[in-house]
Amino acid sequence: MISQEMYELGSKRSVIREIFEFGKKRAAEVGAENVYDFSIGNPNVPAPESVKRAIIEILEDEDPVAIHGYTSAQGDFDVRKTIAESINKRFKTNFNADNLYMTMGAAASLCACFKAIANSGDEFVTFAPYFPEYRCFVEAMGAKLIVVPAQIENFQIDFDEFEKRINKNTKAVIVNTPNNPSGIVYTEETIVKLADILKAKSKEYGHPIYLISDEPYRELAYDVEVPYLTKYYDNTFVCYSYSKSLSLPGERIGYIVVPDEMEESRKVYAAVCGAGRALGYVCAGSLFQKVAAKCVCDTSDISIYKKNRDLLYDGLIKLGYKCVKPEGAFYLFPQSLEKDAYAFCEKAKKYNLLLVPGDDFGCPGHVRISYCVTTEQVIKALPAFEKLAKEYAK
Amino acid sequence: MISQEMYELGSKRSVIREIFEFGKKRAAEVGAENVYDFSIGNPNVPAPESVKRAIIEILEDEDPVAIHGYTSAQGDFDVRKTIAESINKRFKTNFNADNLYMTMGAAASLCACFKAIANSGDEFVTFAPYFPEYRCFVEAMGAKLIVVPAQIENFQIDFDEFEKRINKNTKAVIVNTPNNPSGIVYTEETIVKLADILKAKSKEYGHPIYLISDEPYRELAYDVEVPYLTKYYDNTFVCYSYSKSLSLPGERIGYIVVPDEMEESRKVYAAVCGAGRALGYVCAGSLFQKVAAKCVCDTSDISIYKKNRDLLYDGLIKLGYKCVKPEGAFYLFPQSLEKDAYAFCEKAKKYNLLLVPGDDFGCPGHVRISYCVTTEQVIKALPAFEKLAKEYAK
Structure with a gap:
């Protein structure tokens, strides 16, 4: 009797939400500093x-x-x-x-x-x-x-x-x-x-x-x-x-x-x-x-995002990932290393890498990496991306 | 080609808006302190x-x-x-x-x-x-x-x-x-x-x-x-x-x-x-x-509204207006002194009283008086309400 459409919009668990819940669980097991959460598009740089x-x-x-x-x-x-x-x-x-x-x-x-x-x-x-x-x-x-x-x-x-x-x-x-x-x-x-x-x-x-x-x-x-x-x-x-x-x-x-x-x-x-x-x-x-x-002339310190982009883009390319170089926002959108991005994201979880499949963005075979995180997390995550790539090189 | 419904919602001049414009014009002519604007439901008491x-x-x-x-x-x-x-x-x-x-x-x-x-x-x-x-x-x-x-x-x-x-x-x-x-x-x-x-x-x-x-x-x-x-x-x-x-x-x-x-x-x-x-x-x-x-336990100083209500309600009743005594909010809703509330509000303007006809509220024959104004305005306005009443007593 209520609006079925609104009920569905409000009750469908989103992929990002599920990743978030997984991340919380993993953080309790291995420590938050060892979970590389690249799933959230929430600025980590403070307001100016x-x-x-x-x-x-x-x-x-x-x-x-x-x-x-x-x-x-x-x-x-x-x-x-x-x-x-x-x-x-x-x-x-x-x-x-x-x-x-x-x-x-x-x-x-x-x-x-x-x-x-x-x-x-x-x-x-x-x-x-x-x-x-x-x-x-x-x-x-x-x-x-x-x-x-x-x-x-x-x-x-x-x-x-x-x-x-x-x-x-x-x-x-x-x-x-x-x-x-x-x-x-x-x-x-x-x-x-x-x-x-x-x-x-x-x-x-x-x-x-x-x-x-x-x-x-x-x-x-x-x-x-x-x-x-x-x-x-x-x-x-x-x-x-x-x-x-x-x-x-x-x-x-x-x-x-x-x-x-x-x-x-x-x-x-x-x-x-x-x-x-x-x-x-x-x-x-x-x-x-x-x-x-x-504050019409101000922005947050965007240089942090640029630094993260450079580290992460260069790092992933060196590891053999295929990715169009992004020139803005705080996302990278590389190809997943297998056709099914969901399966790829599942494997990534083994290395505590939290990525979002591209399917919801209308682009299967890709994953979104949000790099609005600390530069330290980017640096620490690169070896995990390496292990993940090696799993596919076997 | 745009939504006609939204265009109409956005372009229809509201009665309150027209009163507001009139008030600005009158204020320029006779001074803001001599215009008794009771049309706006905007709290005049500051936040605590x-x-x-x-x-x-x-x-x-x-x-x-x-x-x-x-x-x-x-x-x-x-x-x-x-x-x-x-x-x-x-x-x-x-x-x-x-x-x-x-x-x-x-x-x-x-x-x-x-x-x-x-x-x-x-x-x-x-x-x-x-x-x-x-x-x-x-x-x-x-x-x-x-x-x-x-x-x-x-x-x-x-x-x-x-x-x-x-x-x-x-x-x-x-x-x-x-x-x-x-x-x-x-x-x-x-x-x-x-x-x-x-x-x-x-x-x-x-x-x-x-x-x-x-x-x-x-x-x-x-x-x-x-x-x-x-x-x-x-x-x-x-x-x-x-x-x-x-x-x-x-x-x-x-x-x-x-x-x-x-x-x-x-x-x-x-x-x-x-x-x-x-x-x-x-x-x-x-x-x-x-x-x-x-601020969950706080409110603005509501005593000012109560004081205004008492002054205005008692004053209007003494002048012969008919009004159900309000026990809350910051509005009085007396009967207009003629059947057509629009015509009554027009006459009120002569005395620099800005009131809102009840018709838009689904209640013709009444006017809304917002008393979220200074107590001084309420006191100064009562003689204007008196003159308005006298016009109908003739």
């Missing part, structure tokens, strides 16, 4: 000191009724203005406060965009490997998720496969660059080609196909620039989160950009506001809106 | 000092990765345990951590409950006067809102009208006591009778009819006890928020109670978790979860 300073300054200087009071549903005007100006400065865009809608993090950003534009029968296209919650969010908003298979040589886009999956029902395309789980950043070439196809197909079908850019990992990019997508394609939503850039995943703070260049931009923005209302968001947390604005 | 202390203590004493990290989706275990124990102590209930699900405030609590139990075709019943967002939330979750007309003598429940509106499609009944906009607290007699009907009807239709208790005003009760509803009816969800009790409306922190006594309680709890996931909630803000637990 400026976050703590900002919170205390706000508490000391401002009126508590204003600090903790409702902001307007789209977020505090000054906060939105500050963030818009910061984006403009960094990416030579031209946003103002009214292009931004503050949210409770990336999941809320995505859900509000999906709900704002989805009608029954609509299709949302994404590219494997992809963040599995997309399916849950898209389906909850009454639409259907269509997955383009991975181009496993480089995890850029397989455009032939993509074009086969666009049709008159295609409402939007979701991209996530830097990517969870591959760590890949789409090249400018990929973006330009994607934009060209979307322009042509929008024209062909007589309605805009939106591009939804899920950007929690924007600031976590090593050696490369991450193209700012509104500059390549007008009908782009940017869904941003401070979870990773400021190591605030539990605080749920982020925003959506609806650029003026978007077709009927103000109407779409109003629909985002309507979606936020229908989803019970009311407003993003008021203190952390102000914190985000005060 | 303990909130600031709690935040600073947490920042000083705890690891930033833990402070700002993801909690489990249902909320930090220790936070839930502390809150459950506090409820048990106050209301002689028997909850544990796993009966609680932490949320981003009352709106999120309601949406998660609605989504967890609603199937297409379901009806949710509520009693006028009622919080207008119920309609938006219920419809967004795919169900239908049925409104029982107000019993205007005392704003308790008109049970004859209620029974006419229950049928096999009734999934839940929503109550809000203390009530927005009437300020009325349901008596124990009302609760017992409501529970008896729900028990009988659940039996008749062979499925539970849930009771959803929306409790953002629980702590704002004057001279009376607010019955704790799970003790009267097993299939009760409690939707709580700290917005008013701790004056933290912008921080979006609250919880849902799913008691063990509920039919298939663990299954329902799982569906609430599923709903939170589908709505993009991820987890309630981690810092404010901890703050709520630390």
Whole structure:
């Protein structure tokens, strides 16, 4: 009599959860320092000191009724203005406060965009490997998720496969660059080609196909620039989160950009506001809106992730693992050493290595390694990866 | 091509918003101190000092990765345990951590409950006067809102009208006591009778009819006890928020109670978790979860609201207004002095009195007066209410 769909969503034990439980059990047996848990995408680098300073300054200087009071549903005007100006400065865009809608993090950003534009029968296209919650969010908003298979040589886009999956029902395309789980950043070439196809197909079908850019990992990019997508394609939503850039995943703070260049931009923005209302968001947390604005130029110490990536990528390649070199986020996504990634992850457990099979990300035959861990863990884990590889070399 | 429904939800100018804009205009003309704005339900009493202390203590004493990290989706275990124990102590209930699900405030609590139990075709019943967002939330979750007309003598429940509106499609009944906009607290007699009907009807239709208790005003009760509803009816969800009790409306922190006594309680709890996931909630803000637990025994200085209520209620009655005496929340809901509450509110504007017509609350012929304002404003406004009354006495 309750919603069967919600019951299933809430009761299905996730693979990551099961790995977590195994990890706890093993830690009790062999000591936590001897379990190499690479399963969790939770930043291990603390928030920058400026976050703590900002919170205390706000508490000391401002009126508590204003600090903790409702902001307007789209977020505090000054906060939105500050963030818009910061984006403009960094990416030579031209946003103002009214292009931004503050949210409770990336999941809320995505859900509000999906709900704002989805009608029954609509299709949302994404590219494997992809963040599995997309399916849950898209389906909850009454639409259907269509997955383009991975181009496993480089995890850029397989455009032939993509074009086969666009049709008159295609409402939007979701991209996530830097990517969870591959760590890949789409090249400018990929973006330009994607934009060209979307322009042509929008024209062909007589309605805009939106591009939804899920950007929690924007600031976590090593050696490369991450193209700012509104500059390549007008009908782009940017869904941003401070979870990773400021190591605030539990605080749920982020925003959506609806650029003026978007077709009927103000109407779409109003629909985002309507979606936020229908989803019970009311407003993003008021203190952390102000914190985000005060720390708009800061990030956590990302150099630790880069160091981990280098050690782990170089180490695995030397051991014979096949892996596309990631340029961002805090994930590596190597091929499993046998076809069945689940079986491979089971074997890895023998060496206290906790990895996540790629199947849930729409990419079998691969495993996700989250390297948001201490560098010490990375160094200590490499011999375990070596033993695991040797088991397959027999 | 976007969602027309979301566009309409996001673009419809609300009555309260229009009053707010008028207030700004008048303030520029006659000075803010001469505009008596009784339209907004935003606490004017600051958060207790303990909130600031709690935040600073947490920042000083705890690891930033833990402070700002993801909690489990249902909320930090220790936070839930502390809150459950506090409820048990106050209301002689028997909850544990796993009966609680932490949320981003009352709106999120309601949406998660609605989504967890609603199937297409379901009806949710509520009693006028009622919080207008119920309609938006219920419809967004795919169900239908049925409104029982107000019993205007005392704003308790008109049970004859209620029974006419229950049928096999009734999934839940929503109550809000203390009530927005009437300020009325349901008596124990009302609760017992409501529970008896729900028990009988659940039996008749062979499925539970849930009771959803929306409790953002629980702590704002004057001279009376607010019955704790799970003790009267097993299939009760409690939707709580700290917005008013701790004056933290912008921080979006609250919880849902799913008691063990509920039919298939663990299954329902799982569906609430599923709903939170589908709505993009991820987890309630981690810092404010901890703050709520630390301040579990505190409230803002509620005596100010009581003082305002007494001054305003006594003053209006003396002036000849008809009003049921409110025992909680920070609202008075008197009859308008002409049948058309909109016309009455227009006349009130001449005296710089900003009131909200009762029509949106499902109760025409009444106006809502929010007295979460300074006592000075209440005192200064009474002569304006007098002039307004005199206009009708002519």
